[in-house]
Amino acid sequence: MADIQKQFEEFHDAIKLKRFKENKDLREKRDIIKDKIKSGIKTKFEEMEKDVPSLEFIDQGSYAVDLGIVPEDKDYDIDEGVIFDLYKEDYTDNVELKKIIKDILANHTSTPPKIKNPCVTITYSLEDEPIYHVDLPVYIKSKFDNELYLAWGKEFAADDKKYWDLADPQGLNDHISNSFDGDDKKQFKRIVRYMKKWKDICFSTSGSSRPPSVGITIAAVDLFTPRQTYNSLSGTYKYDDLTALKDFVNNSINKFVLEWDSEREEYLRTINYNLPVKPYSNVFSKMTKVQMNSFYQKLVTFEDALAEAQSKSDPHDACTVLSPYLGDKFPIPESAQARYQKVALSSAPSSNSAKDWGNEY
């Protein structure tokens, strides 16, 4: 097995998205929005002659758990939960608060905010190209428990498509952040980022055909195991991302089950992976069975490639095998041929080469 850990780590540096604290621009944008919402809510509620509710914000998504990658389409994605200190029992129309936020930010960007099922989306554009967007999920409390409820639904959706959905954004963040420690945690983050990059490369860009990142992340918390191998040259143990990645892909494949699809009259591989926090729903539930099946096939192909890379003894060969799955940011060291411009070397039969100790098998 070729040692391509250096290539993996270079790749990671190239795809890794810096956290808020390292990305001043994004942080400022987030803070501006937070301030705008705070003052907007104050004005709105005062206009309505209601008590101004106190607000809390919670960093969510890959930024919060430091698992982001530089997006292929340059459309950065920030998730910032808005928690209203209000009770759902007082808000039968759960989209009302989302509408308020939409109104507050209506003129904030050239592209108007949009209410989506789980959040309000603010899109920042540069020359009509979205450069990043901020997703704002809206939460509310209950008079009867200490849970949070997500405002689910679109502005003009039917009533049964709008509801308060039990959620635990902080619990999810903690579950992911506390899963590993130290250098193991670093490898965990690398593996999740490789998988996200693989997803970007191997799935069409949008829609539910793509497995959600949160699904991959949640699965990795359970199915990733830190891997090191002994490096006989340096005499030390080193993290081995290739093996860790292959093991994780293999474990993920094993989570799929065969399910008969009576409409299509064929067996499909499907996956059911529940959120580790409330509401404990299947993180892949948005995908159809056919999409899950295609997800499965893609994982199998990826695993084959990882196994083939493991079988190569030359780093150039190993990286070349992985390149189609991880994209052009994955470095390929030059070939032995290119570096050691061997001009003429041949095996010449000689009487010496016939020297044979004999195989004593």
Add this chain to the structure above:
Amino acid sequence: MNIDFKKLLSEKEYIECINTINPYQFEFLFNMRNGYSIPLEIIFSPLFPTQLPFISINKGQHSIPKIPHVMSNGLVCFLEREGVIWNNVPESTLDFVFERVERVLIADSPKIEYHREFSYYFGSLDPLEHVFSVFTPEDEPMEISILTIKHKPFAFLNNNNQSKLFLGKLLKTNINTHNLNKAFYVPLDITYTGDVPQLDRFWSSEEILRMIKEHTTSDTQDKLKEFRANKKNYYYLIRIPLLTGDYVIIGLWYKKVVHGPSEKINPLIDETIANAFDITPLFVFRDDEATLIERASGVKKDLNTLLIGCGSVGSDLLFLLARSGIKQFTLVDKDKLRIENSFRHFLGLDKSIENKYKVELLKNEVESRYPNSNIHTLEGDALVAIENGELNLKDYDLIIVAIGDPNTERKLNEFILKTLKPAIFTWVEAYGVGGHALMVNNGDKGCYECLIDDELSMFPSFAGKSDVPFIKNMNGCTTSFTPYGSIDSMETAILASRIVLRYLKNEIIGNPLISWKGSAKAFEESGYQTSERYGQPLDMLMQDNYEYINLSCKMCSLQHKEALRND
């Protein structure tokens, strides 16, 4: 010195921080393609690039890794096999060298690759002694014997007389009991997954202790305890199951170097005294039956072979087949080995002085060279022996006819067809124009008779039709001989032995005729003409030919049916 080695090195992008020790010796950092940089030392030969430089890991700056092809002093053995021609432009030679060095240092080949070449790597150990073994390995540990010469191990053998006799025959000497020592055979029970020892890195006594402990059942370990003794030298034969699924057999020689209190021990399992021994690995050349035959060609079954005709073709054929592992022969020939034709006979001139029958001389020679062979002889004419019941063709698994007399062979063909026993006819033509081999009784169509047409021409013949027999006379009729040389008979014997081995491997379909042809120069200079068939290209002649088959041949079509009915 014509080459500026420092300049040569500094031009390579993969080399940096060059430090000159002397004009031939440098230290530097080698940047490998996996991103690892390793400090190396190079010593050029004044004959570079004809001679390659020595490259070692700079042990002052880097630990010496325990990886294949790196010696414990750090020397990188980057040119593993001989028979490689490298570019002799210095710049390219250096690239070649560093490509190989990088391959050694970064190639993390799966262990199974090293197991596959266990013997090769084990053979590179230094120090290493070489020993024979006629011991046939079994699955149980057992006490065996070793023939030693001045305590130096020479050959492992079974603890029985048969094995002693066999070794004695092999070495052409009597094995004296006082030269025999006790040894112990240990087949490991569990597949060995560890490293293959090589170069100057043999297992330490601790490593051997651990290996034995980890790869044997408690049963085996109990048996090892029974082998405790108080001796100066201990000899072991170890069978190691490898990752490849094969076994390798190695030997160990423990020589006591520290004199402690006398006690009965077995250094293979007793930890406390392990350091009191010098351990020498033994490379085992196995000469037990199973190995010999496997190495030769894979002829495993006890094939009972009848060889009729022990002249030059027959004698060469006999030795080719014996070397392939066929052990049981009955030789039929009526002649004594005579001086005048001994030059092309396998046995040679010195044997002809004895004025003995060829079959007797051949029996002695074969049995002395291959002690496990078993040769019966019949001095006399094959046809007569068959007629009077002395020779029953049905007793044999394979019949080879190498008489070179078409009339006798026609008759033998008739007898053979009646038995359904597979047979091979082979003969050489005069003046070295060629030779032939024909399979018979491997299917119902085609036999020796098919070769002969109504005008008594032989189908395969390279000699054109001639009224004069192709015989050269030297001083009258009694010393007449067919003029062909030793190489021609040997060539024909090789052709026939290939058919025999192909037949044994079930690779022959039907009854093919195969020929080789040589030069017709001498033949034509003597006034003869070659046949039309001689004009065919050699590769075509050497392919299986079925064109000779005569579908209305009275012999094979009738006799075969008859034989089937009687069988």
